[in-house]
Amino acid sequence: MLLKPGQNRTSRGDLQTATTRGVMTDRKPEAPMSFIDSSENYRYAWYLRPVLALLRRRSGVVPEPVRLWARVPLAFLGFQLMNLALERKSSPLGGTLRALVRTRIAQLNSCHFCVDLNASHALDRGATPEQLQDLAGFRESPRFNEAEKAALAYAEAITGTRIEIDPDLIGRLRQAFGDDGIVELAALAAHQNLSAKFNAALGVPAQGYCMSGHGMAAPD
Structure with a gap:
């Protein structure tokens, strides 16, 4: 689903570093994690990188479920589109x-x-x-x-x-x-x-x- 922004902000320089060549590295080492260690560098599909960058720019972090869904790009897009439809005004x-x-x-x-x-x-x-x-x-x-x-x-x-x-x-x-x-x-x-x-x-x-x-x- 589309996730609620957190409280931390990040600089434009941090954003550029985190999204270079599709690698997302913004997870804090001490933060709780899932069974799949998404703190490691992962190369996301090129067409998802702007979406992930926007999420990080808005909230300071890409939430764990988004990182995991994004490993299956088409499923991620379908999931998000269904969420948008169900949460419409x-x-x-x-x-x-x-x-x-x-x-x-x-x-x-x-x-x-x-x-x-x-x-x-x-x-x-x-x-x-x-x-x-x-x-x-x-x-x-x-x-x-x-x-x-x-x-x-x-x-x-x-x-x-x-x-x-x-x-x-x-x-x-x-x-x-x-x-x-x-x-x-x-x-x-x-x-x-x-x-x-x-x-x-x-x-x-x-x-x-x-x-x-x-x-x-x-x-x-």
Whole structure:
């Protein structure tokens, strides 16, 4: 997915050095890393170098999942394009709801990076810390409305190893979002499952988005 910028900035000279001949070398040695050591010099596809350079210029670092996805260039581009489509302003699903759904799916997949990133996005978009604390038990929480509970229940059902959807749940979703909204929600859940499973499978750690941006730990 397109990732939230961090707090550090870098100079134009550093940017030029980091992207010379397609080699990205901006990871700090002490930073947590995935199973794949992307601190080593890696020659990315020529057509991805401007994208990676732009990310680094904007945020000071190219996040670990981006580095890993970029090793498979066409898959990286497809993943990013799908993310742009799902996160467009005209989506029938609100931005806060999208972030909550993504966070819950990340929790179920034990993707610490995705929980951290999407919880931070949820807070940016108006979710409360209490909602994040209650997210795993949303069904019993008074902090979520019926539409949110239906969307989260659907996301959980999609994330399970055996997908079984209650027809009553589809009825609740149709009332809240319409048929196009249900399709959008299914696509969002599938995309986030892809992202979370990819990151968890490669051991990508959390990178402190919630703490640096909001002064709180990411929800479990």
